[in-house]
Amino acid sequence: DAGVIQSPRHEVTEMGQEVTLRCKPISGHDYLFWYRQTMMRGLELLIYFNNNVPIDDSGMPEDRFSAKMPNASFSTLKIQPSEPRDSAVYFCASSVRDTIYEQYFGPGTRLTVT
Amino acid sequence: DAKTTQPTSMDCAEGRAANLPCNHSTISGNEYVYWYRQIHSQGPQYIIHGLKNNETNEMASLIITEDRKSSTLILPHATLRDTAVYYCIVRVEDNYGQNFVFGPGTRLSVLP
Numbered sequence: 066d067a068g069v070i071q072s073p074r075h076e077v078t079e080m081g082q083e084v085t086l087r088c089k090p091i092s093g094h095d096y097l098f099w100y101r102q103t104m105m106r107g108l109e110l111l112i113y114f115n116n117n118v119p120i121d122d123s124g125m126p127e128d129r130f131s132a133k134m135p136n137a138s139f140s141t142l143k144i145q146p147s148e149p150r151d152s153a154v155y156f157c158a159s160s161v162r163d164t165i166y167e168q169y170f171g172p173g174t175r176l177t178v179t
Numbered sequence: 180d181a182k183t184t185q186p187t188s189m190d191c192a193e194g195r196a197a198n199l200p201c202n203h204s205t206i207s208g209n210e211y212v213y214w215y216r217q218i219h220s221q222g223p224q225y226i227i228h229g230l231k232n233n234e235t236n237e238m239a240s241l242i243i244t245e246d247r248k249s250s251t252l253i254l255p256h257a258t259l260r261d262t263a264v265y266y267c268i269v270r271v272e273d274n275y276g277q278n279f280v281f282g283p284g285t286r287l288s289v290l291p
Contacts, residue, residue, distance in 0.1 A: 071221075108223065108281040156222045170222025 067144045070170035071157050077177045085147040085176045089138055090159030097133055109155070114140065116171050125164040145155060181269045188286040191261075197254040197284040199285050201267030202231065204248045209257045210271045212243060213279070214252045223281070256285065 070089040074075040078084055090097045098113040112122040117134045125132070129148070144151055154175050158168040185201040191197040203212065213228040226239045227234055228283075234241045240253040254261055266284040 107283065158222065167225045167228075168223075170224065173220075173222050 066088070069157055069169055069172050071155075071171035073077055073174060074172060075175045076162055077179065078147055079179055080148055081146045082125075082178075083143065083150075084147045084151075084176060086142040086155050086157075086176070088140045088142070088157030088171060090140070092138065094159035094161050094169070096160045097134060097140050098158040098160075098169075099140070100158065100170075101153045102156060103153045103175075111142070144176075147176075149178045152176055152178050181232050183269055183282055185265075185267050185282065185285045187283065188288070190288050190290055191257045193259060193289050193291050194256055195259065197257040197287060197289070199252040199265050199267075199274075199287065200249065201252070202249045203267070203269045206247050208267050212219040212247075212250050213270060214239070214241065215266045215268065217266070217284075218260075218263040221231075226265075236252065240255065253289075257287075259289050259291065261287065262289045263287060 072087045076084060096113060096164055099111040101111055102108045102110050103108055109124055110134045111124045112132045113120055117137055129146060130139065130144055132142045140157065142155060154173045156170050156173045157171040160168045182205060188201065189199065192244050197201060211230050214226040215223045216226055217223045227236055227239050229241045229243055231243060231247065233243060242253065243250045252265060264284040264286050266281045268281065
């Protein structure tokens with residue numbers, strides 16, 4: 066298996082632009098998680114899905130952030146409009162129902178908003 | 180969730196065992212101890228977890244004290260590729276999946 070796939074690996078954009086991050090979980094994994102990591106705040110859970118349904122989005126910082134999972138093999142995290150404080154590494158992770166805490170992380174997307 | 184305390188950093192000689200401690204004195208009876216690590220510029224990687232008994236897998240061993248107030252992750256023969264930040268997380272399992280809170284962790288440097 067190729068593991069969790071994220072794209073792009075790096076994104077540089079200007080303030081006010083829309084940013085879309087993409088994730089393909091490991092096949093057969095029922096859970097998908099979006100995290101954000103910064104030096105100041107560490108690793109924060111933004112939202113997670115179970116069987117394509119959002120379960121907990123309490124970590125989403127504000128309405129500028131939205132996430133979707135249209136099918137079991139694809140999810141997006143969108144920021145519109147982007148701001149410099151959104152600069153961070155965004156990780157996607159997936160896990161199997163019965164081993165939910167053994168999460169497998171993707172390589173991350175490093176977002177820079179200027 | 181119970182809070183964990185880990186040393187900020189540790190060094191270990193290549194080929195020697197790396198013993199990473201974690202204190203979780205307020206752990207509840209149904210909370211598990213999980214260990215993850217994050218190698219520079221990569222996503223966190225699951226290592227091992229346990230409830231009461233000591234656990235071992237191909238990556239590491241987890242020793243949990245009898246009172247469960249502390250634990251130690253052991254990398255038996257550390258290599259340079261084990262240089263990473265190691266996170267100890269205490270969490271209860273449930274049916275809905277939960278938020279993992281990653282603290283600052285221990286930065287392990289394996290030295291040649």
